[in-house]
Structures are given as structure tokens and as C-alpha cells.
Amino acid sequence: MTDGATQDYALTLDRMLDHAAKWHPEKDVATRQIDGSLTRIGYADLRERARKVSAVLVGLGVLKGHRVATLAWNTQAHMECWYGIMGMGAVCHTLNPRLTAEQLAWMIGQSEARILIVSEDLQPLAAEIAMKVGTLDHVLIIDPEGPACSAHPDLPKAKYFEALLSQVNPDGLVWGDFPETTPCGLCFTSGTTGLPKGVTYTHRGSYLHTLRQLQADVSGLNSHDVVLPVVPMFHANAWGLPYSAPATGARLVFCGRQSDGETLAELIIGEGVTIAVGVPTIWLALFDHLDAKGLEVPSLKRIMVGGAPMNAALMRRIESRGIAVQTTWGMTELSPLGTAAPPGDARSPDTAGRPALGIDLMLTDHEGTPLSRQRGHEGHLWVRGPSVVERYYGQAEAATRNGWFPTGDLAQISEDGQLFITGRAKDLIKSGGEWINPTEIEALVSGLPEVAFSAVVGRAHEKWGERPVLLVQFRDGESLEDDDLLEALKDRVPSWWLPDAVISVPSMPLAGTGKIDKVRLRSLYGAA
Incomplete structure (x- = not known):
């Protein structure tokens, strides 16, 4: 007698698009073009085009495990390239076009990608990269603005992908003929504490991350939803x-490339968007536009925010329209979602929510020793789970200790299991031998209705070592x-x-991920 068994069904990402093409073939992906028009494609046709992407790459010599770089916006063509690269077992190396050519060339040098897929309007940046890296065999252009382009x-050998398709x-062509542990993506961190890390x-990790994200207390997506991901595809897999x-x-x-308030309002109203996802800075521009024009967005039921603390005043503005705000926390190293506030929960904008099944949290002291009491005390946040990084790209040493990854965040966990990010360890200000947490000050100031953004950085001080400086960007027409x-x-x-000191700034500098650029602020205002 033998034991029973279940089928060996590899958890590979090509199955996501296969499922959509088979069971939701006419559900469409819409993309806004630069001229304001929309293109549409059903999942079945998108899958066919993604398979053609794989066929083109095979013809160019791409094999399983090879890295293929993309420098592109949130578009249908970029999504086709994602699935075309990953489906054949290659690795999609996403690049952030808001970084410099030097930074991006360094990343390509690390990944050893020989092919760069680039949105047409980003060709000047791609040309700079190609001159610096010197190892690109092919540059393939997607998202053409028109037939005359x-x-x-400086990219004489570049080819339009559409002609190749x-x-x-x-x-x-076979998709998914590889182990589920095969790498599928590569994303470099922003490098705020040193060189970027891949x-x-x-x-497997991304498949399980998808199942975790789909839980009812997380995104809870269903077939009736219309989703607007403003969070970029080049940053942590567009969540x-x-x-x-x-x-x-x-x-x-x-x-596409435009995420201003007017563009987002047009898309939400015109397409009946039910869930929109992005960093808080995006939603400030959207709701400023809606208020200025007297517009309503009746289809929009929920906004998911993450990447930076949520402005309390902005949260009140959004919820006053009957739109739920769902706060989250995550990071590139988590693929990226860590925790989420369940939709409909009464909560403050400070909470990051709870972990869903598949993520575990632990608080430690500054030496990494677990706190004896995990609830109600501040500590250093560590995480573990099947979609959490174990080792950075190209590095031999593990990024974890005893199976736990140190996030660099300071946090508290409430008695009911809510996570509160209380600061970044690297952002703490040491004044007279005592620590000041900028996050607590920023949360209070950002709660004022006149304030759009606030940030606190340390300024060198002869006596105290450092002293806090408050920087404020006011809403249009407001001041204090x-x-x-x-x-x-x-x-x-x-x-x-x-x-x-309090310093009013006309606009807060933002990093490539849409977060307030504390590194830039410290360089501008941190000197004595």
C-alpha cells in the first residue's frame, strides 16, 4: 500500500495570466496614452502577446535565468514584457527612471542584463545608460507615441518591439517549465543607507505573496473590481x-507616465475605478484637483496607501467623501507587502494594520534580542515569511539572523495586534545623548489641515550634537x-x-519612490 498524494503543481507566475485568459478572457487592461486616449486589451489577447514577447527574447538568445532589464512606466506593454520574461524562466530586472543614468548603469552592471526594454520617451535616459554600461546587446522600444516616432x-541599433512581435x-513555446523556486524578478532598493541592494x-514567493494580498483583510480583490495601480511597476512589483x-x-x-491629479481623476471617473493604490503624495494631488473642480468619484470605494506615513488631514478629506482609506506597510525586501489595515476597520492613520497569514513579526532591542513583551512596547522590527528576502543579490552572506530579517524600522504592536511604525532607526536624532523620534513630530504637524507635508531632520549643534529642524510644505493658499x-x-x-527652527519650503523633495527624500533634506538643512 502507498500513501496518497497531491499533484506536483508548481507555483509559477505564468499561471496568473493563464487563469485570467481562460476564465476572464474579455476583462480588459486599459492604458492611458500621452495624448489622453485609452488603449484596451482583454486578458486572453494580452497573454498571446506576452507569449510573443517570450518568443522574441528566445530569438535574441535569452535563456532561463538570464536577466532582462525594463525601463518603463505602468502600461500594457510593460505588463506583457513582465509575463513574457518571467513566463519563460528569465528574470525581469525593473529599473526606476527617476534615478540617474549613473545609478541605473551601475545596477545593470550588477545584474549583467544584456537586453534593455525601454518606453519610447525614456530613450534619452537609455542612451546615457548604454554609453556608461557598455554591455547591452539589444535595446527594445515599447510604448511608441505614434507612427512617426x-x-x-544615440541608440542606432534600437528596435521597436512591436515590429519584432x-x-x-x-x-x-512552453511557459513555466522550471521549479517554482526559480528567480522571476530583481529590484534594487533605493540605497538610502549605502549602495542599493538587489x-x-x-x-514561489511572488505567488504566495499574491495569495496573501488577495485575502479579504488585505486587498480583497474580486472579479468586479477595477484597479488603478499608481504605485510604479518599477518599484517593488507595483505591490x-x-x-x-x-x-x-x-x-x-x-x-502610463502621468500621475497628476487631473489625469487620475479622469481615469477614475471614466473607467469606474473601485480601488486605487499608491503613496500618499499621489492622493494629495488628486483630492486637491477634485476639490478645486467640484468633481465626485462615485465608483471609488477604497484607496490603499503605503510607502510613507498617511497625512491625518488628508485621510479625513478622503473619508469625508465616503471613500475608505486602507493603510499598509511593506518594503522591497518583503515583495513588498507586510501588513494592512483590514477594510472597514475604525483606525488612526498611524496604524499599518496587521500581518496576514504568511508574514510574522518580532520586536527586539537594539542588539536584536527579542523583547520579553511583544505588545505595547517599542522595539526594532524584524520579519520572516516565504516572500521575505534571505540574501541580497550577489552577496554571499545572509541578510537574516536566525531566519528573521531586520527591517530597520522602529515599531510597536498594540494589544489587538495592530502594527505602528514609530520611526526609522537611521532617522533618529541624538540630542544631548537622548533620542528624538522625527516620525512622532511629523505625524502631529501633518495632522494640521493647512499642512501638505512635513519632515524633521537633525541639524548639527555644537553643544547638543544635533537639534531637530521642522520643514513644512503648506497646502496651496494656506500658511501658519x-x-x-x-x-x-x-x-x-x-x-x-x-x-x-521651522522652515517653509515651496515643495518637499521626493525620492524616486515618491517618499520624502530625507537624504536630500539632511544635505540641505543638516549643517550647523
């Missing part, structure tokens, strides 16, 4: 939405006196935490 003069037949995603939407048959709406800003902090933080 041409390759950049018309010349191949994917019949006989995070390798696997099919996995190009996988989870086809996995459920939800429609996808891509905004320095004393009024500081009054919002009195009796709510220790008196010695009060900033020594």
Missing part, C-alpha cells in the same frame, strides 16, 4: 497588483506662523523635542 540617434509565432523575487488583478479577473487601469506650528506639539512631545 523613431529611435534615438509581428514576426514571431509562439506556438510550441532583491531577488522567486515565482504585486499585476499578478493579483488577473488572478481574480479584476480589470486593470494603467496611467511658526508659533502656531510649534503650539501643535506642546504638551504632546517632550519640551526638548521641540524643533529649534
Whole structure:
């Protein structure tokens, strides 16, 4: 007698698009073009085009395990390339076009990618990269703006991908014929604490991340949803939405290169978007536009935010329209989702929610020793799970200790299991031998209705070592006196935490991921 068994069914990402093509073939992916028009394609046709991408890459010599770089926006063509690269067992190395050519060339040098897929309008940046890296065999152009477009003069060998797709037949091409532990993606961190570090995603990890994201207390997507991922596909897999939407048959709406308030409003209203996803800075522009034009967005039921703390005043503005705000926390190394506030929960904008099945959390002291009490105390946050990085790309040493990854965040876990990110260890300000947490000050100031963004950085001080400086960007037409800003902090933080100076800035500098660029602020305002 033998034991029973279940089928060996590899958890590979090509199955996401296969499922959508078979069971939701007409559900469409819409992309806004630069001229404001929309292109549409059903999942079945998108899958066929993605298989043609694989056939083109095979013809160019790409094998399983090879890295293929993409420098592109949130578009249908980029999604086709994702699945075409990953489906054949190659690795999609996404590049952030908001970084410099030097940074991107360094990343390509690390990944050893020989092919670069680039959106047409990003050809000048691609040309700079190609001159610096010197090892690219092919540059393939997607997202053409029109029939009269041409390759950049410094990319004489660049080819339009569409012409190559018309010349191949994917019949006989096999997707998914590899172990589920095969790498599928490569994304470099922003490098705020040193050189960027490459995070390798696997099919298994991303598949399980998708299942975790689809839980009802997380994204809870279903086939009736229309999803607008403003979070970029070049940053942490657009939070996995190009996988989870086809996995459920939800429609996808891509905004292309434009994510201004007017563009997003047009897409949400015109396409009946039900769920929109992105960093808080995006939603400030959207709701400023809606308020200025007197527009309503009746289809929009929920906004998922992450990547930076949620402005309390902005959250109130959104929820006053009957739109739920769902706060989350994650990072590139987590693929990227870590925790989410369940939809409909009464909560503050400070909570990052709870972990879903597949992610575990632990708080430690500064030496990494677990706190004896995990609830109600601040500590250093560590995580583990099947989609959490174990080792950075190209590095021999593990990034974990005893199976746990140190996030670099300071956090508390409430008695009911809610995670509160209380700061970044690297952002703490040491003044007179004592620590000041900028995040607590920023949360209070950002809660003022006149404030769009706030940031606190340390300024060198001869006596105290460092002292906090408050930087504020006001909403259009609004202002406050320095004393009024500081009054919002009195009796709510220790008196010695009060900033020594308040500086009004016309616009807060943002990093390539849409977060406030603390490195830039420290360089501008951190000197004595």
C-alpha cells in the first residue's frame, strides 16, 4: 500500500495570466496614452502577446535565468514584457527612471542584463545608460507615441518591439517549465543607507505573496473590481497588483507616465475605478484637483496607501467623501507587502494594520534580542515569511539572523495586534545623548489641515550634537506662523523635542519612490 498524494503543481507566475485568459478572457487592461486616449486589451489577447514577447527574447538568445532589464512606466506593454520574461524562466530586472543614468548603469552592471526594454520617451535616459554600461546587446522600444516616432540617434541599433512581435509565432513555446523556486524578478532598493541592494523575487514567493494580498483583510480583490495601480511597476512589483488583478479577473487601469491629479481623476471617473493604490503624495494631488473642480468619484470605494506615513488631514478629506482609506506597510525586501489595515476597520492613520497569514513579526532591542513583551512596547522590527528576502543579490552572506530579517524600522504592536511604525532607526536624532523620534513630530504637524507635508531632520549643534529642524510644505493658499506650528506639539512631545527652527519650503523633495527624500533634506538643512 502507498500513501496518497497531491499533484506536483508548481507555483509559477505564468499561471496568473493563464487563469485570467481562460476564465476572464474579455476583462480588459486599459492604458492611458500621452495624448489622453485609452488603449484596451482583454486578458486572453494580452497573454498571446506576452507569449510573443517570450518568443522574441528566445530569438535574441535569452535563456532561463538570464536577466532582462525594463525601463518603463505602468502600461500594457510593460505588463506583457513582465509575463513574457518571467513566463519563460528569465528574470525581469525593473529599473526606476527617476534615478540617474549613473545609478541605473551601475545596477545593470550588477545584474549583467544584456537586453534593455525601454518606453519610447525614456530613450534619452537609455542612451546615457548604454554609453556608461557598455554591455547591452539589444535595446527594445515599447510604448511608441505614434507612427512617426523613431529611435534615438544615440541608440542606432534600437528596435521597436512591436515590429519584432509581428514576426514571431509562439506556438510550441512552453511557459513555466522550471521549479517554482526559480528567480522571476530583481529590484534594487533605493540605497538610502549605502549602495542599493538587489532583491531577488522567486515565482514561489511572488505567488504566495499574491495569495496573501488577495485575502479579504488585505486587498480583497474580486472579479468586479477595477484597479488603478499608481504605485510604479518599477518599484517593488507595483505591490504585486499585476499578478493579483488577473488572478481574480479584476480589470486593470494603467496611467502610463502621468500621475497628476487631473489625469487620475479622469481615469477614475471614466473607467469606474473601485480601488486605487499608491503613496500618499499621489492622493494629495488628486483630492486637491477634485476639490478645486467640484468633481465626485462615485465608483471609488477604497484607496490603499503605503510607502510613507498617511497625512491625518488628508485621510479625513478622503473619508469625508465616503471613500475608505486602507493603510499598509511593506518594503522591497518583503515583495513588498507586510501588513494592512483590514477594510472597514475604525483606525488612526498611524496604524499599518496587521500581518496576514504568511508574514510574522518580532520586536527586539537594539542588539536584536527579542523583547520579553511583544505588545505595547517599542522595539526594532524584524520579519520572516516565504516572500521575505534571505540574501541580497550577489552577496554571499545572509541578510537574516536566525531566519528573521531586520527591517530597520522602529515599531510597536498594540494589544489587538495592530502594527505602528514609530520611526526609522537611521532617522533618529541624538540630542544631548537622548533620542528624538522625527516620525512622532511629523505625524502631529501633518495632522494640521493647512499642512501638505512635513519632515524633521537633525541639524548639527555644537553643544547638543544635533537639534531637530521642522520643514513644512503648506497646502496651496494656506500658511501658519511658526508659533502656531510649534503650539501643535506642546504638551504632546517632550519640551526638548521641540524643533529649534521651522522652515517653509515651496515643495518637499521626493525620492524616486515618491517618499520624502530625507537624504536630500539632511544635505540641505543638516549643517550647523
